[in-house]
Amino acid sequence: MFEKSSWIQLPRNVLLGHDVLDELADAVDELYLSGRPFLVTSPTPDRIAGGAVRDQFEDPASLTIEKASFETVERVVDAAEAADAGYLIALGGGKVIDTAKMASDRLECGFVSVPTAASHDGIVSGRSSIPEGDTRHSVAADPPLAVVADTTLLAEAPWELTTAGCADIISNYTAVKDWQLAHRLKNVEYSEYAGALSQMTAEMLVDNAESIKPGLEESSWVVAKALVSSGVAMSIAGSSRPASGAEHLFSHQLDRLVPGRALHGHQVGVGSIVTEYLHSGEDGEWRDIRDALDEVGAPTTADQLGIDDETILEALTTAHTIRDRYTILGDGVSEDAAREAARFTGVI
Numbered sequence: 184m185f186e187k188s189s190w191i192q193l194p195r196n197v198l199l200g201h202d203v204l205d206e207l208a209d210a211v212d213e214l215y216l217s218g219r220p221f222l223v224t225s226p227t228p229d230r231i232a233g234g235a236v237r238d239q240f241e242d243p244a245s246l247t248i249e250k251a252s253f254e255t256v257e258r259v260v261d262a263a264e265a266a267d268a269g270y271l272i273a274l275g276g277g278k279v280i281d282t283a284k285m286a287s288d289r290l291e292c293g294f295v296s297v298p299t300a301a302s303h304d305g306i307v308s309g310r311s312s313i314p315e316g317d318t319r320h321s322v323a324a325d326p327p328l329a330v331v332a333d334t335t336l337l338a339e340a341p342w343e344l345t346t347a348g349c350a351d352i353i354s355n356y357t358a359v360k361d362w363q364l365a366h367r368l369k370n371v372e373y374s375e376y377a378g379a380l381s382q383m384t385a386e387m388l389v390d391n392a393e394s395i396k397p398g399l400e401e402s403s404w405v406v407a408k409a410l411v412s413s414g415v416a417m418s419i420a421g422s423s424r425p426a427s428g429a430e431h432l433f434s435h436q437l438d439r440l441v442p443g444r445a446l447h448g449h450q451v452g453v454g455s456i457v458t459e460y461l462h463s464g465e466d467g468e469w470r471d472i473r474d475a476l477d478e479v480g481a482p483t484t485a486d487q488l489g490i491d492d493e494t495i496l497e498a499l500t501t502a503h504t505i506r507d508r509y510t511i512l513g514d515g516v517s518e519d520a521a522r523e524a525a526r527f528t529g530v531i
């Protein structure tokens with residue numbers, strides 16, 4: 184008997200393009216949301232675009248956060264309840280969007296995602312990635328009801344945030360390989376559709392790499408479209424598997440070992456070079472990943488990340504412990520093997 188079923192949650196409106204921030208209030212109206220808007224933001228996004236958001240609403244409440252944690256989520260929940268908020272607006276990078284996403288889930292209210300940087304593919308996804316002690320939780324949460332990604336705003340952000348978004352997408356290649364491996368070895372459920380969409384998103388970004396250049400608003404357009412598409416792949420899969428494999432475990436470990444040193448996307452990109460080498464060996468496709476990262480201006484070495492070689496090796500050899508997610512790292516890579524992979528690929 185056929186008993187399969189799935190529930191795919193996606194945003195209802197995705198506004199992407201030049202000056203669409205001015206249409207935020209219209210996008211909210213169109214969702215028939217009611218009650219007081221509650222803006223969740225962080226210091227820089229607030230300085231850059233907080234005024235433009237507040238000006239579109241009557242009597243908005245807001246909270247500025249510094250980091251993503253379960254405690255911050257609770258602070259947002261308490262503040263939004265105290266303000267009698269009807270819905271949340273997340274204005275910022277990944278930490279703001281993840282925090283608001285989880286808080287809106289706890290509050291059982293809608294939220295609208297307004298990314299200020301094309302730096303990560305959580306802008307649309309139904310996942311929230313929150314660190315806690317020695318581990319990191321990828322928590323299921325409702326995706327945003329709407330996404331308003333203003334390419335004017337995204338293009339004005341520091342260039343490295345955009346290259347981080349590119350690298351987060353390029354890492355989909357190895358994430359999908361890890362997912363397929365886990366399917367073969369551990370019978371982890373695999374979605375052909377989500378896997379293909381994630382891989383195709385990375386291919387399209389790499390094919391358009393020549394149009395990804397600083398100072399071009401078109402770059403933000405190309406990258407933001409890819410981030411949306413990758414987020415949709417995660418929503419279809421019902422997990423971050425299509426966009427997060429061993430290279431993400433490596434990055435999450437770096438976040439613990441050297442917090443704030445490098446951007447999420449840059450760390451996963453460098454991780455991808457090494458994990459592709461582990462997948463396909465010396466003559467494998469790790470050079471393609473390195474060259475794609477290089478072409479968009481993302482780091483390809485430990486040095487460029489500003490992280491010393493021993494920390495890179497520690498992250499590689501311990502990454503498998505951070506979460507119960509089977510990848511090419513298996514039950515752990517030995518220090519010798521990690522050193523060989525990182526040296527051969529020029530990462531260290």
Ligand SMILES: NC(=O)C1=CN([C@@H]2O[C@H](COP(=O)(O)OP(=O)(O)OC[C@H]3O[C@@H](n4cnc5c(N)ncnc54)[C@H](OP(=O)(O)O)[C@@H]3O)[C@@H](O)[C@H]2O)C=CC1
Pocket residue numbers: 225226227228231251275276277278279281299300302303304305306308309310311312336339340341344347351417423446447448
């Ligand atoms: N849920 C999901 O599916 C996914 C979640 N993620 C998560 O997202 C996070 C990474 O996102 P990321 O955006 O890199 O990290 P942050 O949100 O920490 O943002 C990075 C930095 O950029 C600054 N910033 C944001 N917008 C601008 C702007 N327009 N101009 C200047 N500076 C700006 C922020 O300022 P300030 O310090 O003031 O905030 C911050 O210092 C990670 O925690 C990762 O795990 C990543 C991918 C998918």
Ligand SMILES: O=C(CO)COP(=O)(O)O
Pocket residue numbers: 304305310311312313320321351423426427431432
């Ligand atoms: O960063 C992500 C996808 O790009 C989300 O993945 P995690 O579930 O590993 O946090």
Ligand SMILES: [Zn+2]
Pocket residue numbers: 303304351426427431447448451
């Ligand atoms: Zn990521």
